[in-house]
Amino acid sequence: MVYGIIGTGAIGGYYGAKLARAGKDVHFLLHSDYDYVCKHGLVINSCDGDFMLPSVQAYDASFKMPQCDVVIVAMKSTNQSVVPDLIRPLLKEDTLVLLIQNGIGLEPDLQQSFPNLHIAAGLAFICSGKTEPGVISHQCYGSINIGNYSCKNSQMLSSMIADFRDSGIETNELEYYEARWKKAVWNMPFNGMTVVMNAKTDELLQCKSTRQLIRRQMKEVVNAANALGVTALNDDFIEKMIDMTDSMTPYSPSMKLDFDYNRPMEVNYLYSRPIYEASKVGCDMPCLKMLEEELLFIESKRKHL
Amino acid sequence: MVYGIIGTGAIGGYYGAKLARAGKDVHFLLHSDYDYVCKHGLVINSCDGDFMLPSVQAYDASFKMPQCDVVIVAMKSTNQSVVPDLIRPLLKEDTLVLLIQNGIGLEPDLQQSFPNLHIAAGLAFICSGKTEPGVISHQCYGSINIGNYSCKNSQMLSSMIADFRDSGIETNELEYYEARWKKAVWNMPFNGMTVVMNAKTDELLQCKSTRQLIRRQMKEVVNAANALGVTALNDDFIEKMIDMTDSMTPYSPSMKLDFDYNRPMEVNYLYSRPIYEASKVGCDMPCLKMLEEELLFIESKRKHL
Numbered sequence: 001m002v003y004g005i006i007g008t009g010a011i012g013g014y015y016g017a018k019l020a021r022a023g024k025d026v027h028f029l030l031h032s033d034y035d036y037v038c039k040h041g042l043v044i045n046s047c048d049g050d051f052m053l054p055s056v057q058a059y060d061a062s063f064k065m066p067q068c069d070v071v072i073v074a075m076k077s078t079n080q081s082v083v084p085d086l087i088r089p090l091l092k093e094d095t096l097v098l099l100i101q102n103g104i105g106l107e108p109d110l111q112q113s114f115p116n117l118h119i120a121a122g123l124a125f126i127c128s129g130k131t132e133p134g135v136i137s138h139q140c141y142g143s144i145n146i147g148n149y150s151c152k153n154s155q156m157l158s159s160m161i162a163d164f165r166d167s168g169i170e171t172n173e174l175e176y177y178e179a180r181w182k183k184a185v186w187n188m189p190f191n192g193m194t195v196v197m198n199a200k201t202d203e204l205l206q207c208k209s210t211r212q213l214i215r216r217q218m219k220e221v222v223n224a225a226n227a228l229g230v231t232a233l234n235d236d237f238i239e240k241m242i243d244m245t246d247s248m249t250p251y252s253p254s255m256k257l258d259f260d261y262n263r264p265m266e267v268n269y270l271y272s273r274p275i276y277e278a279s280k281v282g283c284d285m286p287c288l289k290m291l292e293e294e295l296l297f298i299e300s301k302r303k304h305l
Numbered sequence: 306m307v308y309g310i311i312g313t314g315a316i317g318g319y320y321g322a323k324l325a326r327a328g329k330d331v332h333f334l335l336h337s338d339y340d341y342v343c344k345h346g347l348v349i350n351s352c353d354g355d356f357m358l359p360s361v362q363a364y365d366a367s368f369k370m371p372q373c374d375v376v377i378v379a380m381k382s383t384n385q386s387v388v389p390d391l392i393r394p395l396l397k398e399d400t401l402v403l404l405i406q407n408g409i410g411l412e413p414d415l416q417q418s419f420p421n422l423h424i425a426a427g428l429a430f431i432c433s434g435k436t437e438p439g440v441i442s443h444q445c446y447g448s449i450n451i452g453n454y455s456c457k458n459s460q461m462l463s464s465m466i467a468d469f470r471d472s473g474i475e476t477n478e479l480e481y482y483e484a485r486w487k488k489a490v491w492n493m494p495f496n497g498m499t500v501v502m503n504a505k506t507d508e509l510l511q512c513k514s515t516r517q518l519i520r521r522q523m524k525e526v527v528n529a530a531n532a533l534g535v536t537a538l539n540d541d542f543i544e545k546m547i548d549m550t551d552s553m554t555p556y557s558p559s560m561k562l563d564f565d566y567n568r569p570m571e572v573n574y575l576y577s578r579p580i581y582e583a584s585k586v587g588c589d590m591p592c593l594k595m596l597e598e599e600l601l602f603i604e605s606k607r608k609h610l
Contacts, residue, residue, distance in 0.1 A: 196501065197602055209601035216595075286591035290521075296514035297502055 001159055004068035004090045005029060006083070008037070008058075010128040011100050012074030013136045015144070015169060017044050020053055022167035027057045027065050029086075034060040036133040045131075046138035048168075067092040070160050072122070074100045078264040084113035091117070096156045098122045100144070102187055102254065103269025104180055104277055107149040118151035121176060123183040127251065140249070143170035147179030178232050181225035184274055185233065186241050189217035191255035191270055192291040195298065202250040205242070213287065215242065220285040224278035262302070267295050306464055309373035309395045310334060311388070313342070313363075315433045316405050317379030318441045320449070320474060322349050325358055327472035332362045332370050334391070339365040341438040350436075351443035353473075372397040375465050377427070379405045383569040389418035396422070401461045403427045405449070407492055407559065408574025409485055409582055412454040423456035426481060428488040432556065445554070448475035452484030483537050486530035489579055490538065491546050494522040496560035496575055497596040500603065507555040510547070518592065520547060525590040529583035567607065572600050 003026040005016035012028075020026040030037055041054040059065045068090045073083060087097060091114070099106050100122035107119045123146075127139040144164065151157045164171040174182070193204055193214060204210045218238045225233045245251075258265050271292035275285050308331040310321035317333075325331040335342055346359040364370045373395045378388060392402060396419070404411050405427035412424045428451075432444040449469065456462045469476040479487070498509055498519060509515045523543045530538045550556075563570050576597035580590050 197599065199602070199606075203606070204602070207602045207605045209598035209605075213595055213598040287595045290518055290592045290595055293514035293518040294502065297504070297509070297512045300512045300514075301504075301508070 001025065001069045001163060002066060003027065003163075004062075004065055004071045004087075006062065006071060006073045006086055006090075007075035008033065008042075009074065009130045010136060011124055011126070012072060013042060013130060014044060014046075014126065014128050014138055014142075015072065015074070015100065015124070015164075017042050017051075017053055017136070018167045018169055019163060020056070021051055022163075024163055024167065025057075027059060027068065029059050029062050029065060031060070033133040034058060040134055043135045044138060045135065047140050048138070048142070062086045063089040065090055068095060069156065071095060071097045072100060073097060076258070076263070077101050077103055077106060077266045077269040078258075080106065080109065080269070083110060094118065094153050094156055096120060096151055096153065096160060098146070098160070100124050101269070102183070102191075102266060104184060104274035106269055107176075111150060118153055118156065119149045120151050120157060121147040121149055121179055123147070123179050125183075127249075129257065143172065145179045145182070146171060146173050147176035148173070149176050175230075175232075177225070177228060177230045181221065181228070181230050181233060181274075182237070184225070184270075185218050185221045185237060186245070187253070187270060188221050188274065188288050188291075189214040190245070191253045191266075192288075192295050193217075194253055194256040195259045195265065196291065196294045200250040200252055200256075201245050201248060205246055211242075217287050217291070218242075220288050221274075224274065224281070224283045224285060227278065227281040227283040259298075265295060265299055267292060267299060271295065306330065306374045306468060307371060308332065308468075309367075309370055309376045309392075311367065311376060311378045311391055311395075312380035313338065313347075314379065314435045315441060316429055316431070317377060318347060318435060319349060319351075319431065319433050319443055319447075320377065320379070320405065320429070320469075322347050322356075322358055322441070323472045323474055324468060325361070326356055327468075329468055329472065330362075332364060332373065334364050334367050334370060336365070338438040339363060345439055348440045349443060350440065352445050353443070353447070367391045368394040370395055373400055374461065376400060376402045377405060378402060381563070381568070382406050382408055382411060382571045382574040385411065385414065385574070388415060399423065399458050399461055401425060401456055401458065401465060403451070403465070405429050406574070407488070407496075407571060409489060409579035410574055412481075416455060423458055423461065424454045425456050425462060426452040426454055426484055428452070428484050430488075432554075434562065448477065450484045450487070451476060451478050452481035453478070454481050480535075480537075482530070482533060483535050486526065486533070486535050486538060486579075487542070489530070489575075490523050490526045490542060491550070492558070492575060493526050493579065493593050493596075494519040495550070495556075496558045496571075497593075497600050498522075499558055499561040500564045500570065501596065501599045505555040505557055505561075506550050506553060510551055516547075522592045522596070523547075525583075525593050526579075529579065529586075529588045529590060532583065532586040532588040564603070570600060570604055572597060572604060576600065 005012045005028045008028045043052045096118045131137045222233045310317045310333045313333045348357045401423045436442045527538045
C-alpha cells in the first residue's frame with residue numbers, strides 16, 4: 001500500500017511518521033519545511049517514546065508524488081478549495097482519500113469534485129503540535145475514529161485500518177455521521193470559546209457560568225446530531241466529555257492556537273457548515289450560532305492587521 | 306420641592322445640576338469628589354452649552370442631608386444593597402424615589418425594604434461621563450423616560466416632571482414596564498457585546514455577523530417584553546434602535562467604560578434579572594443568557610487582578 005500525506009504538520013506528520021516507522025511506503029507533501037526535512041528528516045517527540053525518521057520521502061509539490069492507494073489529507077480546512085487540485089495527481093482508480101480534518105461537510109464537498117472517489121472521514125483524538133521545522137511534539141492521546149463516507153472498496157478500507165493498527169495507532173470504525181458529530185460535541189464549544197474568552201479549557205470549566213454554557217452548547221450539538229439520525233449521542237456523552245476535559249491538562253484547542261499564532265480560523269467547517277446542516281433538519285443552535293458570529297467578528301478585525 | 310441626589314456622577318451630577326441651575330433646591334451626596342466640589346462647585350461641559358454651579362449644597366453622608374420630596378438615585382446598580390440605608394434618612398411620608406439606573410428589577414427590590422414608598426423608574430437617554438472631580442461632560446442626547454412603579458401621589462410625580470421640564474430636561478411619561486424594557490432593547494445587546502468583543506457600537510454594526518446577532522438579541526428582549534405584557538415593542542422598534550445606533554458617534558456604553566476602567570460591571574440588573582423575569586413567563590433568551598455567562602466569566606477573571 002502506497003500512502004500520500006497531504007499536509008505534514010501536527011496531524012499528518014505524526015500519523016505519517018508512525019506509518020513510515022512501521023515500514024509502510026509513505027510519501028509526504030511539505031511546504032515551508034521541505035528543505036529542512038530533506039536534509040534532517042522528521043523528529044517525533046512523543047509521550048509514547050521519541051523517534052526520528054532520518055530519511056523521508058518528501059515532496060514540495062503534489063504532482064511530483066506517486067499515485068497512492070491511500071491519500072491522507074491533514075491540512076487545515078481554511079483553504080479547502082485547493083484540495084481537489086492538490087490530490088488529483090495522486091489518484092488512481094481505487095484510491096481511498098481519508099480526510100483527517102475537523103468539522104462537518106468536508107466529505108460531501110470533496111465528493112462534488114470527484115463523484116466516484118472513495119472517501120472516508122478520520123477524526124483524530126490527539127494533542128500534538130509542530131513546534132519547529134520537521135519536529136512534531138505529541139503530548140497525549142492519539143487514537144483515530146474512521147467513518148466511511150463513500151468507500152465502496154471495503155478491502156482497501158480494511159487494509160488501511162490494519163496498517164494503522166499495525167503501526168501502533170489505536171483505530172476505531174464508526175458510522176460516518178456518528179464519527180463526525182461525536183467529535184463536534186467537544187470541538188464546537190471548546191474551539192470557539194477558548195478564542196472568544198481568551199482562555200484554556202480548564203478556566204472555562206472552573207467558572208460556573210461558562211461551564212453551564214459549554215454544557216448547553218454541547219447539548220445543541222447532540223440535538224442536531226440526533227435530528228440528523230445519529231442515535232449514539234446523548235446526555236451521558238456530554239457528561240463524559242465534560243469529565244474528560246476536567247481531567248485533561250489545561251488545553252488550547254487548534255482554533256485557539258490558530259488565533260494565537262495569527263493564522264486563519266476554521267470557522268466555516270467547524271461552525272457555519274454544521275449550523276447550516278442542523279438548520280436543514282429544523283434544528284436551531286442559538287448559542288453556537290452566536291459563537292460563530294463572535295468568531296467572524298474577531299476574524300474580520302484581524303484581517304486589518 | 307426639595308431634591309436629593311444620591312450619586313453625583315455622570316447621571317446624577319448632570320440632572321441635579323440642571324435642576325439646581327433652574328433654581329430648584331437640590332442637595333447632592335458626594336463621595337470621592339466631596340472636598341473638591343465644596344471648594345470649586347460643579348462644572349457641566351455640555352453640547353447644549355457649558356455652565357457651572359460655583360456653590361453646591363454638597364454632603365459626604367446621607368444622614369446629614371435634609372428630608373426630601375424627591376430622592377434621585379443615580380448610582381451604579383453594582384452596590385444596590387446599600388441603597389435602602391443610604392436613602393432612609395432622606396425619606397418623609399410622601400417622598401418620591403426616582404431610580405435613574407439601568408436594568409430590570411430595581412424598583413421591586415427597593416420596595417421590599419420600604420413597602421409603602423412611592424417609587425418611579427427613570428430611564429436616561431444620554432451620553433455623559435464624569436471626566437475629572439466635579440466635572441461632568443455631556444456629549445449628546447439627555448431626555449428621560451419616567452415610568453411610575455408605585456407612586457400613589459400623582460401630584461408629587463406631576464410636580465417633579467414639571468420641574469424637570471422647567472429645567473430644560475426633555476421628560477416623557479411611559480407605562481412602567483414599557484419604560485424599563487424599552488431601554489433594555491438597546492442596553493442588553495450593546496453593553497455586553499462591546500465588552501466581550503472589545504469594540505465600540507459602530508464596529509459591531511459594521512460587521513455583518515455581529516449586526517445580525519445584535520438584531521437577534523434585541524428580538525429576544527422584545528419577545529420577553531411582549532410576554533410580560535408590554536405591547537408597544539415590536540420589530541419596527543428594533544429597526545429604529547439599529548438605525549439610531551448607526552447614526553450615533555461610535556460609542557462605548559456604560560458597561561464598556563466600567564470594564565475599561567476596571568470597575569465592577571452591572572451584570573445582575575442588566576442581564577441576570579431580566580433573563581430570570583423572562584424565564585418566569587416562559588421566555589428563553591438564549592443569546593443574552595450566553596452573553597451574561599461570558600460577562601460573568603470575564604468578571605470572575607478580573608477579580609483576581
